Amino acid sequence: MPEPVYRMMTLLSTLTTALPMGTNLGLLHVLWMLVSGQLLTTRGAVIPGLSACGLPVRAVRRAWTALGQGAWSSATLLRPWERLVAAEGHWQASCQGGYHPLAVDVTGFWRPRLHGCPSTHYHAAAGKALPAIPLGLVVRVGAVGAQRLAVPTMLVRAAPDDPRPRAQERLLVRAAVQQCGPHDALVLDAGFGVALLQEEGAARYVVRLAKNSTFRRANPPPYRGRGRPPTRGEVVRPLARRYKGRLRAATPPDQVVSWSDHGAVVRAEVWHDLVLPTAGAKATAVTVVAVHDPRYREPLLLATTLPVTPQDLRALYDDRWAVEHLPLAAKQMIGAARQFVHAPETCQRLPELALIAGAILSYAAATTPAIPTGFWDRAPQPTAGRLRRVLARVPFPTDFPLAVRMCVKKVRTDHLPTGFWGQRHHTGPTDDAFAA
Numbered sequence: 133m134p135e136p137v138y139r140m141m142t143l144l145s146t147l148t149t150a151l152p153m154g155t156n157l158g159l160l161h162v163l164w165m166l167v168s169g170q171l172l173t174t175r176g177a178v179i180p181g182l183s184a185c186g187l188p189v190r191a192v193r194r195a196w197t198a199l200g201q202g203a204w205s206s207a208t209l210l211r212p213w214e215r216l217v218a219a220e221g222h223w224q225a226s227c228q229g230g231y232h233p234l235a236v237d238v239t240g241f242w243r244p245r246l247h248g249c250p251s252t253h254y255h256a257a258a259g260k261a262l263p264a265i266p267l268g269l270v271v272r273v274g275a276v277g278a279q280r281l282a283v284p285t286m287l288v289r290a291a292p293d294d295p296r297p298r299a300q301e302r303l304l305v306r307a308a309v310q311q312c313g314p315h316d317a318l319v320l321d322a323g324f325g326v327a328l329l330q331e332e333g334a335a336r337y338v339v340r341l342a343k344n345s346t347f348r349r350a351n352p353p354p355y356r357g358r359g360r361p362p363t364r365g366e367v368v369r370p371l372a373r374r375y376k377g378r379l380r381a382a383t384p385p386d387q388v389v390s391w392s393d394h395g396a397v398v399r400a401e402v403w404h405d406l407v408l409p410t411a412g413a414k415a416t417a418v419t420v421v422a423v424h425d426p427r428y429r430e431p432l433l434l435a436t437t438l439p440v441t442p443q444d445l446r447a448l449y450d451d452r453w454a455v456e457h458l459p460l461a462a463k464q465m466i467g468a469a470r471q472f473v474h475a476p477e478t479c480q481r482l483p484e485l486a487l488i489a490g491a492i493l494s495y496a497a498a499t500t501p502a503i504p505t506g507f508w509d510r511a512p513q514p515t516a517g518r519l520r521r522v523l524a525r526v527p528f529p530t531d532f533p534l535a536v537r538m539c540v541k542k543v544r545t546d547h548l549p550t551g552f553w554g555q556r557h558h559t560g561p562t563d564d565a566f567a568a
Contacts, residue, residue, distance in 0.1 A: 138532070145160060147492070151204050154198070155202035162198065167466065169467055171467030171470075177472050182195050186527030199485070200477055201477075206484040207286070210287070223283060224274050228447040229440035231336065232272065233273045233316075233319045233338075234312055234317065235269075235270075235272075235319050235454060236455070240252075241264055243263050244262060249263040251290045251295040252264055265479055265483050267483055268301070269458060270284070270285050271455045272285055277498070281498055282458055286308070291303060305334065312334070317337060320452070322340040324339055326435050330408075338445060340449065341370075342433075345370065346368065346409055347368045347403070347406035347408065347409065348368060348407055353365070368383045368403055368406055369382055370420050371433060386403050398424070398446070402421050402442060403420045404417075405417045418436060458490050458491055462490035465490060465517055465520055468482070468483065490516070494516045496519060497515055500519065503518045503519060505521070
């Protein structure tokens with residue numbers, strides 16, 4: 133058995149052994165199908181992908197049942213995965229200014245032909261929201277050697293009673309705040325606003341702002357002796373912009389900091405003790421930093437409550453990009469961008485399992501010696517794509533020593549319907565709404 137195959141089977145079996153008997157073996161087959169990239173060749177069809185792994189027909193049916201009806205959830209897989217990564221010691225958490233970044237993001241698995249899909253996600257190329265299965269991600273950012281790597285800790289679905297994107301973002305931020313430790317800092321993109329973070333009780337965060345964001349000073353200016361005493365602070369506009377053909381100048385910063393980054397001089401403008409324009413008297417003050425980098429066309433505008441330098445603030449936000457790698461690995465690397473499932477629970481579980489499989493594949497590639505594609509590949513990199521190509525050439529390794537409890541559950545099933553009728557369950561009116 134090749135060493136990469138043995139390494140991958142060790143990770144997958146360790147992750148799934150504690151699941152209920154029967155479900156653990158079926159889910160092991162599904163995870164192997166995902167990490168070996170069989171969905172790429174079957175264009176998103178799960179059952180043909182399981183068959184392409186060399187599994188017998190009954191094993192394919194058991195794996196399909198474990199995917200949609202098995203007694204497991206994303207939390208039951210992510211908790212042992214986080215412990216496994218920490219125990220091996222290859223992955224080291226990132227630390228910037230004394231804080232560990234906890235990146236938060238939302239990704240969507242597009243389902244334009246899923247009838248009655250209640251949830252949507254914004255598609256940048258289309259310029260509008262399209263039917264999709266959105267999932268919120270909370271990941272811890274670290275590195276294996278020089279390679280930045282994210283370890284997922286939580287996946288948040290859209291609420292069935294309120295599948296709107298803003299409602300899911302609120303649930304995601306609420307869950308991330310509960311998981312945030314005393315030395316963790318939430319790092320978020322521009323889709324999450326300062327108002328949402330403050331409403332959900334976030335104490336330590338770094339969030340990107342829109343270019344037209346405005347704030348107010350936390351303290352009103354001193355009374356000048358005439359008229360009504362001021363009750364609100366002066367308006368602060370970090371970046372200049374045009375409105376109705378008129379130029380609105382930026383507010384002079386309270387502090388300017390410059391440093392050198394790979395030969396480029398980066399300048400940061402800082403404004404202290406700011407609140408939202410509609411904030412009350414007891415609102416939490418934030419610090420706004422505009423980072424001007426000559427290598428980028430537009431400045432980076434950030435808001436934070438952390439007492440860190442602009443250099444550390446920029447590094448914290450740069451660590452957020454590790455969360456973007458998980459959807460890339462799940463959709464493009466292992467082929468889960470196309471999915472042909474229609475049961476309500478399976479529509480949620482398959483994207484969750486794809487993200488977990490993408491994280492496992494990326495971690496296994498980073499902790500395994502780089503595999504060259506051929507004799508011409510003289511400087512290979514430990515990437516997920518190279519490892520996936522090696523796994524795709526190997527059927528499911530039946531000679532791998534599995535745990536004793538990872539076996540087929542011996543129950544009588546000859547009286548149950550098989551095929552399509554075996555997968556059809558009338559549990560409520562929502563099944564018909566999801567029928568493809």
